[in-house]
Amino acid sequence: MKNPFLPLKAVITDIKVETTDVRTYSLLLRDGEYKPEPGQFNMVGYPGVGEAPVSLSSIVYENRFQHTIKAVGRVTKFIERLTEGDEIFLRGPYGSSWPLKSAVGQDILLVAGGVGIAPMRPVIQEILSKRDSFGNITLIYGARRPDNILFKDECEVWQKDSTVFLTVDEVPSHMIWSYHIGLVTELLDKAAFHVEKTFAFLCGPEIMMRFVSRGLFLRGFLPSRVYVSFERRMKCGIGQCGHCQHGSQFVCKDGPVFLYKDVSRFPDSLL
Ligand SMILES: Cc1cc2nc3c(=O)[nH]c(=O)nc-3n(C[C@H](O)[C@H](O)[C@H](O)COP(=O)(O)OP(=O)(O)OC[C@H]3O[C@@H](n4cnc5c(N)ncnc54)[C@H](O)[C@@H]3O)c2cc1C
Structure with missing residues (x-):
């Protein structure tokens, strides 16, 4: 039987500095066939250092x-x-994905x-690659x-x-910004959507997802159409250790993408 804790090796082919503390790592997995869905994550790490759950921030190509x-x-x-050419170790893909087929x-x-934009990016890439299959995207x-x-x-290209x-x-004061200033909830009224034919996918701080979800329900969204990507500290990533367990649910295995109504019941949830 294959050992689920045995990591795969990936080489870092490019690193883009996004902000002072955020980087995008382009990776190439040399072995195996790797077919994750948007929303899934890998346990990423290095022997002797540890592992952390990290969402795919792109779709996969070869x-x-x-x-x-x-x-x-x-x-x-x-x-x-780490720098370009270095190797990184990962296990995955794990967890649930955004319900793009529905x-x-x-x-x-x-x-x-x-x-929270990271796990959304493969969704946008996937939709734009099959643009005619979907309606309005906001x-x-x-x-x-x-x-x-x-x-x-x-974002400017997606526009x-x-x-x-x-x-x-x-x-x-030294920065130029020509877009909105304020909370994301303030923009819900600017986005015109038909609640009966719109799915909402949310990812970010729990408190943000709580207020956005409430805003959507006030506007008539059905609970069966509001999904969140829920972060919890996790160790194994495969539903064995129980670190991310809430009742019968494991965030690593049953999530990280859940219907809002399912995670808002977790005892320590801010949702
Ligand atoms: C399913 C999933 C997907 C994720 N995707 C991404 C991603 O795409 N990009 C990204 O940058 N991060 C992502 N994260 C968060 C990432 O896993 C944590 O930032 C990482 O585990 C921190 O590990 P560390 O060893 O560097 O920090 P640690 O040394 O473990 O902790 C540093 C600090 O962060 C806090 N912390 C660590 N992990 C969490 C957590 N999960 N929730 C709340 N506080 C925490 C600690 O309490 C401590 O204050 C994701 C988490 C989950 C569960």
């Missing part, structure tokens, strides 16, 4: 894909010091906060400051085939 990682602690700060022919509203993306906005150039709203909490 075993090439990207991870966009904010350096916050032990594993992610170690990864930040959303064919429908409108999609994507709401992202901070690094992205509302918020970050703390203009220099925290990820994939800004791509050609979808509606993109950008917002920040604050704009320091």
Whole structure:
């Protein structure tokens, strides 16, 4: 039987510095066939250092894909010091994915906060590669400051085939910002959507997802159409260790993409 804890080796082919503490790593997996769905994650790490769950931030093409990682602690700060040509170790793909098959022919509203745009990017890439299969696409993306906005150039490209709203909490006096200033919830009224034919996918801080979900329900969204990507600390990634377990649900195995109504019941949830 194959050992599920045995990692695969990937080589870093390119590193793009997105912000002071966020980088996008282009990776090539030399062995195996790798077919993740948008929304799934890998356990990414290095022997002797540890592993961290990280969402795919791109679709996969011939075993090439990207991870966009904010350096916050032990594993992610170690990864930040790696350079092109270095190897990285990963296990996956794990977890549930965004329900894109159910959303064919429908409108999609994507709401992202901070690094929460990373797991949304493969959704956008997938939709744009099959643009005629979907209805209206709207992205509302918020970050703390203009220099925290990820994939800004791509947002401008996405705008050609979808509606993109950008917002920040604050704009320091030396920065130029021509988009909205304020919370992502303030933009819900600007985005015109038909609740009966729109799926909403949310990813970002739990408090943001709570207020956005409530805003959507007030506008008539059905609970069966609002999905969130839910982050929890996890160790094994495969439903064995119980670190991310809530009742009968494992965030690593049953999530990270859940219907909002399912995770809002978790005892420590802010949703
Ligand atoms: C399914 C999933 C997908 C994710 N995708 C991405 C991604 O695409 N890009 C990205 O940058 N990050 C992502 N994360 C978050 C990432 O896993 C954590 O930032 C990482 O585990 C931190 O590990 P570390 O060893 O660097 O930090 P540590 O040394 O473990 O901790 C550093 C600090 O961050 C806190 N922390 C660590 N992990 C979490 C967590 N999950 N929730 C709350 N606080 C935490 C710690 O309490 C501590 O304060 C994802 C998490 C999950 C569960």
